[in-house]
Structure formats: structure tokens, C-alpha cells
Amino acid sequence: MGNGSIDRRRWFGAATAAVIGGSSRRASRAQEPPRADPGPVPIHDADGPEVEKTLSEAGFEQIRRLRSNHYLALGDGAESFLRSSLTDCEELLIAYMRHFRDRGFDVKEPEKPLLVTAFADDRSFGKYHKMPSLMQGGAQAVGMYDRATNLLSVFDWRNVPQVSRAANRNVQTVAHEGTHQLTFNTGLLDREADTPTCIVEGLGTYGEPRKVMGPSDLGRMNVQRADDLAKLRRSLPWIPVRQLLADDSTLRAGLYGKVMLAYAESWALVHLLLNDKGRLPGFRGYLAAVKARKDAEHRLDDAREHLGDLEELDRDLQAHAVRLVRAL
Incomplete structure (x- = not known):
């Protein structure tokens, strides 16, 4: 199933969502799960065309696409944001592999490009994931790794009003959710x-x-x-x-x-x-x-x-x- 098909009632069962630091109450509220057990989450790796299709179906007209050695980014974020997110992901992968191999873990680089959706702001992120934006006061994740589809989702904090240290938040969110994605794609953990x-x-x-x-x-x-x-x-x-x-x-x-x-x-x-x-x-x-x-x-x-x-x-x-x- 594509990431865009995960409805609001089940999103936490399928995803790990970032809670960045103790100073943001808006982020903490996003950790509230559905009241009922969402049950087993079907595992299906989304691919680039599938993500582009779900983005289009969600109403995104201009979809940018950028590739690096180990990642593919898609979304309505600025090209500079896609590029910086991919750079952060690649640097995280290098540090991650070195760290766990030095500690005796048998981790292997991902066999295929890992997918990242990079959105212009929290409104676009919420639109795609069917959640209210941060400014609407709703419970929303500040980043997400979806274990069901293997998709990492982030948005550009620099476009969120009244947010301090936006560049740091961008790096921190990519690092948190990107680490999740790597643990499930290098053999450290199993998605199922x-x-x-x-x-x-x-x-x-x-x-x-x-x-x-x-x-x-x-x-x-x-x-x-x-x-x-x-x-x-x-x-x-x-x-x-x-x-x-x-x-x-x-x-x-x-x-x-x-x-x-x-x-x-x-x-x-x-x-x-x-x-x-x-x-x-x-x-x-x-x-x-x-x-x-x-x-x-x-x-x-x-x-x-x-x-x-x-x-x-x-x-x-x-x-x-x-x-x-x-x-x-």
C-alpha cells in the first residue's frame, strides 16, 4: 500500500514519528496513538512512481525529484531543501555504518535507494499524511518514518512561522527519522x-x-x-x-x-x-x-x-x- 493511503486512525501503528526535544509541546502531542490497536501493518515498499502518484492524487502539482548515491527524494520542497536533506541522509549513513561496524554489528548498506518525501512546510506534510498543520493546533508529527512503506517524510522548518533554530530542526528531524530508516534497512532491525x-x-x-x-x-x-x-x-x-x-x-x-x-x-x-x-x-x-x-x-x-x-x-x-x- 502507498504511504498516502494510510489513514489518520492507523498512522502510528505504521510509523515512528519524531518527538524533537522536550521544549515543543506541539511535537509531543503527535505521539498520541489511536485508541484502538491498529493491528498488524502490511509491509509493502513504496517506489518512486508510486510516491509520485500519491503526491499527485493528494493535489501536489509541482513535484521535484532528486537522487543521490543511496537515496531518492521527492516532494514539493525547494530543490535546495531536497539537496540538503539528501546530503544529511548520506552523511548519516556513513556515520551510522562506521559506528555499528566498529561495535561488531553485521550491518550492510541498503541494497536499493531509500525514499524520502521532502515537503515545503508543515501544511504540505499534513496535506499528504492527512493531518492538521502545526499552526492549526492539531496533533501532528514533526517527521515520520513509515515502516509499512519504508518511506521517510520530512518538511522544511524554515517555512513554518514563529519557529526558532529552523535549520537545526531540519537536521535533527532527518537524523532521527533517518536513523529509524537505516536500522530497518541495514539488518540491525526487522520491519516485521x-x-x-x-x-x-x-x-x-x-x-x-x-x-x-x-x-x-x-x-x-x-x-x-x-x-x-x-x-x-x-x-x-x-x-x-x-x-x-x-x-x-x-x-x-x-x-x-x-x-x-x-x-x-x-x-x-x-x-x-x-x-x-x-x-x-x-x-x-x-x-x-x-x-x-x-x-x-x-x-x-x-x-x-x-x-x-x-x-x-x-x-x-x-x-x-x-x-x-x-x-x-
């Missing part, structure tokens, strides 16, 4: 597997911090997520690792602050598992095991087998979170 949302979003937030200009190493300090850890822990209880792994709704719905804390803890968890030499082999084994799972029945068993005692992991994570906050 049952992967805990905290791992999916932990990886996305791990790839999020990038320089606005020039290449960046993957896994840099995520200042916004660390700041969320520092501030939100003053008023909210710690979310145990067991809950993060078992209950996806912790990151999908609920109070604004709790969702932001869940994202920050997920970032800290992946940061710990990828940078603690003692835990790294277990994380490699854990991701390999998760790729074979089609439902959530074995989530905690897999975690205990490969990541060890979950209470001990939780204590280690809390200590790691303190170190990250102190490094600000």
Missing part, C-alpha cells in the same frame, strides 16, 4: 518483527544529535534528552526498564512529561548498551533475537537472556543517566 518501542526510539534518539554543517559522529551527547532527564526526574518517578521493554504505550500516550521522560530514558538505555563494553555483546545478541519475534510474548525473556537481570540493568541505567546529566 516485534521490537520494543523503547529500543526503536532509543536508537532514533541516539542518532538524533548532529551538527548543522558538515559530518558528525553517531552517538554524540543528546543535550535535549539529557536535559529532559534532569528536569523531568524532579517531578516524575523513574520508569523501570521492565516497563519500557514490555509496555509500548509508555512512549506512545499519556502525560506530556511522562512521554518525554520515556524517550529520554530510552536514549540513555541505548547509549548505555552501545557504549558499555561489558554490555555490548549482550545487546548484539538481544537485537539478533528480537529480529525473529513476531509478537510480544517473549519480550522480557529475551531481555533477561541477553541483557541480564533487569533490576540490575535498571540500577545501571539510573547510574548512567546521572553521569549523562552531569556531563551537560
Whole structure:
């Protein structure tokens, strides 16, 4: 099915949507999922002609198309935005491959061009995805990777009124959603597997911090997520690792602050598992095991087998979170 055919009731079941930083309440509201379980999401890779067709059917008259080594961008965004988005994606791919190969993961470059829809602004993004624009005050994602169609969608923040640091938001959104796209297209994760949302979003937030200009190493300090850890822990209880792994709704719905804390803890968890030499082999084994799972029945068993005692992991994570906050 084409990306344009995903209706508003099911979009979160099919997509991972960016929540960029704790300072944007409009972004946080986009994390509210449908009330009912959307059910299994059919996997169908969209291709360039299909995306162009859905763009035309959505009423877009001028569709630009730009190709790089590993990506194809389409949309009504300015050519400069398509070009900069593709540059950011290519630099992210280089950093991503180096980072995970250095840590012993068997990741491979995508076999075919990855698709990106690049929209002129939030109104065009909302028009295509059948959501209200940010200025209309509705719940809207600020970027999206659609696991069903394998499509990355972003818009140009520079054309959104009253938004500061627009260039940084462009880079950060591409990095977050682009990391999602890479995890599912390099062999790290499987699009049809049952992967805990905290791992999916932990990886996305791990790839999020990038320089606005020039290449960046993957896994840099995520200042916004660390700041969320520092501030939100003053008023909210710690979310145990067991809950993060078992209950996806912790990151999908609920109070604004709790969702932001869940994202920050997920970032800290992946940061710990990828940078603690003692835990790294277990994380490699854990991701390999998760790729074979089609439902959530074995989530905690897999975690205990490969990541060890979950209470001990939780204590280690809390200590790691303190170190990250102190490094600000």
C-alpha cells in the first residue's frame, strides 16, 4: 500500500514519528496513538512512481525529484531543501555504518535507494499524511518514518512561522527519522518483527544529535534528552526498564512529561548498551533475537537472556543517566 493511503486512525501503528526535544509541546502531542490497536501493518515498499502518484492524487502539482548515491527524494520542497536533506541522509549513513561496524554489528548498506518525501512546510506534510498543520493546533508529527512503506517524510522548518533554530530542526528531524530508516534497512532491525518501542526510539534518539554543517559522529551527547532527564526526574518517578521493554504505550500516550521522560530514558538505555563494553555483546545478541519475534510474548525473556537481570540493568541505567546529566 502507498504511504498516502494510510489513514489518520492507523498512522502510528505504521510509523515512528519524531518527538524533537522536550521544549515543543506541539511535537509531543503527535505521539498520541489511536485508541484502538491498529493491528498488524502490511509491509509493502513504496517506489518512486508510486510516491509520485500519491503526491499527485493528494493535489501536489509541482513535484521535484532528486537522487543521490543511496537515496531518492521527492516532494514539493525547494530543490535546495531536497539537496540538503539528501546530503544529511548520506552523511548519516556513513556515520551510522562506521559506528555499528566498529561495535561488531553485521550491518550492510541498503541494497536499493531509500525514499524520502521532502515537503515545503508543515501544511504540505499534513496535506499528504492527512493531518492538521502545526499552526492549526492539531496533533501532528514533526517527521515520520513509515515502516509499512519504508518511506521517510520530512518538511522544511524554515517555512513554518514563529519557529526558532529552523535549520537545526531540519537536521535533527532527518537524523532521527533517518536513523529509524537505516536500522530497518541495514539488518540491525526487522520491519516485521516485534521490537520494543523503547529500543526503536532509543536508537532514533541516539542518532538524533548532529551538527548543522558538515559530518558528525553517531552517538554524540543528546543535550535535549539529557536535559529532559534532569528536569523531568524532579517531578516524575523513574520508569523501570521492565516497563519500557514490555509496555509500548509508555512512549506512545499519556502525560506530556511522562512521554518525554520515556524517550529520554530510552536514549540513555541505548547509549548505555552501545557504549558499555561489558554490555555490548549482550545487546548484539538481544537485537539478533528480537529480529525473529513476531509478537510480544517473549519480550522480557529475551531481555533477561541477553541483557541480564533487569533490576540490575535498571540500577545501571539510573547510574548512567546521572553521569549523562552531569556531563551537560
